[in-house]
Amino acid sequence: MIYFLVFRKKTYCRIYPDACAGNIMMMGFEQDSDTGKCCFSPGHYADILKAMAGRAGTVSERKEIILTHDIDVFPPYALQLARMEHRHGVRATYFVLLHSEWYNALSPENMEIWKKIGELGHEIALHYDGRYDGDMAAVHKAFCAMLKTNSINVSQHLVGITPDIEVPDGLYDRSRLKGDGYHYIADSGGWWRNGCVCQHLDKKVYFVSHPVWWIAGAFDVVEHDANQVTRRARRFWEEMVSEHRKQKVQVAARSA
Numbered sequence: 001m002i003y004f005l006v007f008r009k010k011t012y013c014r015i016y017p018d019a020c021a022g023n024i025m026m027m028g029f030e031q032d033s034d035t036g037k038c039c040f041s042p043g044h045y046a047d048i049l050k051a052m053a054g055r056a057g058t059v060s061e062r063k064e065i066i067l068t069h070d071i072d073v074f075p076p077y078a079l080q081l082a083r084m085e086h087r088h089g090v091r092a093t094y095f096v097l098l099h100s101e102w103y104n105a106l107s108p109e110n111m112e113i114w115k116k117i118g119e120l121g122h123e124i125a126l127h128y129d130g131r132y133d134g135d136m137a138a139v140h141k142a143f144c145a146m147l148k149t150n151s152i153n154v155s156q157h158l159v160g161i162t163p164d165i166e167v168p169d170g171l172y173d174r175s176r177l178k179g180d181g182y183h184y185i186a187d188s189g190g191w192w193r194n195g196c197v198c199q200h201l202d203k204k205v206y207f208v209s210h211p212v213w214w215i216a217g218a219f220d221v222v223e224h225d226a227n228q229v230t231r232r233a234r235r236f237w238e239e240m241v242s243e244h245r246k247q248k249v250q251v252a253a254r255s256a
Contacts, residue, residue: 038196040187042084045214048198049088066182066206067092070127073102075113077211086120092209095127182206187213 038044052065067085069092071078078094085092094117096105103110114124185197186208194200197207 038192038198040190040213042080042214044198045081046084046088048201049085049090051198051201052090053088064182064204065201067209068125068207069094069209069211071096072100072127072210073212074216075103075105075110077215079113079116080215081209081211082117082120082122085122091121091123093123093125095125097127184208 052067067090069078069081071094075096082092082094094114096114098105118124182204183194183200184206185192185194185200187197187210188208190210190213197205
């Protein structure tokens with residue numbers, strides 16, 4: 001049985017620690033505990049980290065996991081995941097989106113977040129949107145300078161939708177890891193295409209995560225977007241009223 005929840009995240013982010021049998025699962029839905037389906041929640045992500053960090057065996061026996069995060073909205077969520085990973089001895093790569101509509105990657109507050117994530121042992125990298133014109137090499141160099149490093153990795157935003165990007169070392173190749181035997185797992189849009197990542201930890205995995213799903217939950221994202229639209233509409237209205245008042249003052253001054 002599947003429920004559509006209308007409650008806050010503390011209700012729909014119930015944790016099933018041993019539940020790793022999930023099929024496709026949309027954010028905002030929760031599965032019946034009898035079916036044992038996985039859910040997005042900080043608790044289940046912690047279980048996944050424990051599984052990643054606790055696998056035994058020699059180096060040759062272990063399966064490699066490439067863990068990356070696309071920071072599309074609200075950087076503080078990324079910092080929360082980074083701290084969780086640090087506690088479990090897991091390192092990840094965090095891709096910062098320079099052209100985000102929801103945050104300024106170069107603001108002092110967010111630069112401090114990138115710094116803290118780096119200090120936890122994680123990698124900060126560039127998430128680039130190919131729809132924006134510009135010199136990719138120059139953007140790469142400028143962002144490296146901001147982070148006080150010589151080089152960073154680059155990942156494409158909205159793969160398959162936006163144009164391929166030219167990076168300093170050549171064309172962005174999204175098929176290379178698949179050719180090396182990695183299973184590509186992503187939670188894009190808040191749902192799984194091939195089951196929860198916890199079902200694939202016995203393989204070589206390239207896991208692309210979005211912190212917002214694990215920390216906030218779908219309803220909080222909708223609420224955040226609605227608040228953004230409300231603020232923009234209010235700001236637009238205030239600017240219109242202000243401009244109208246200025247014009248009235250100018251007309252009155254000319255008439256005097």
